[in-house]
Structure formats: C-alpha cells, structure tokens
Amino acid sequence: AVKKCYPDSEVPSLHCIKKMIADLTSIKSIINHRCINSCGAFIGLWADLDARPTCGEPCYDQKQLQRSHGHTKVPCAVF
Template sequence: MDFIWWIWNASLGDGMGLGGESVNRLCNPLMDILKLVDPCQKLAIQIFITLEHSLESGYEKIRIGIHACFPGSELPSFYQVKHLLVDLTGVMSIINHMCINSCTTFVGPYAHLDTCPECDEPHYDQLRQNRGVKHPHAVFHTIPIGPQLQALW
C-alpha cells in the first residue's frame, strides 16, 4: 500500500526525481532552435556522440591529441561536454540506489532503509564508508521520457 500512496501523491516537485531547473524547463520548454557557434563545442559534442559507448579516457586522449596539434584550441573536458549537453537538451539521468542483488530500489517508502527488505543485504557498502559518507552498493540511472521528447521536438 505504501507504493500506491507514493505513486498517487507523486508530483514533479516531490524531490524524488527531477528538480529545480529541470522541472522548470519541462514545464516551460525552449521554443527556439539551438545554435552552437563555438566550433570547439561542436567538435567536442561530435566526438562525445561518436564515442558513445567508449570510456571517458578515450575522449580525453583525443582531446589531448587535438590540443597538441592545435595548441590554442579550447576543447571542453569530458565532464564539461556532459554538462553542456544537459544544458542544451535538458536530458539528464536520475540516479537511485538499488540492492546489490537487484531485489529492490531504495526509493519511496524504501528510501531510508539500511537493508534490503527482500534479501537483507546492506544498502550501503560498509568498506567504503569514510567520514560518515555512505556509498550505496549499487545504483541505477533513469532517463525521464519528458525531457527526451522535448529534445526531439
């Protein structure tokens, strides 16, 4: 019944997913066509998309190679390109904790549990806890459909 209550009372501003600027952008989508004028940003996005399933280190090696050939170029870092794409498209992932055995997710009524209600595995990695910071055993990413549809439009 708890999950039914959480779903029934879900809203864009409930703090469980999108927040702040993302909710504002979802409710007030951009109406202009995006135009990138910076050639380094265009190149960085093209490389990022081309290396879609590659490691971050692959992007960085290409970036270093381009900078060696063109010392004045200001190609953004991998981290900067990811944030540039979020700024341009509004598409971002929501990260939630999950059981290490994939039994359940620690959201809604399970958000504050310290162990999985199905298998009793701990929510947090006991070995990685330092200075009171809790690290989940596992996470999953959800990419909301609303911003994706707006980006396509």
C-alpha cells in the same frame, strides 16, 4: 583512447558532457540506489532504509562506511 592518440586535444570529461547535454536539452539523469542483487531499489518507501528487506543486502558500501566512521555513504549500486 582519444587523449592517448591526441594528447593536445581538449576532450571534456563525462561529467562535463552530461552537464552540456542537460543544459542544452533540459534532460537530466536521475540516479537511484539499487540492491546489488537487483531485487529492488532504495526509492519510495525504501528510500530511507540501510538494507533491503527482501535480501538484507546493505544499501551502502560497508567498507567505505566503516573507514569514514559512518560519515560517507557510498551506494553499493546505482541505476
């Protein structure tokens, strides 16, 4: 919205803002993969699993995985 109102202004991207905050505060975000059903996360004992043992939902977007022939793993959900 800012870019639309002020097209000549230099608004940093969200990625740049997160990096600036991390550099200034030494606080960095931790991203973990989670089940789309919110039954659990793919961390700790389950970090290397491709599907949740409780509900069977996959960790990775199956369409992306098939299109890339198993090379690109995009998580279904993150927190």
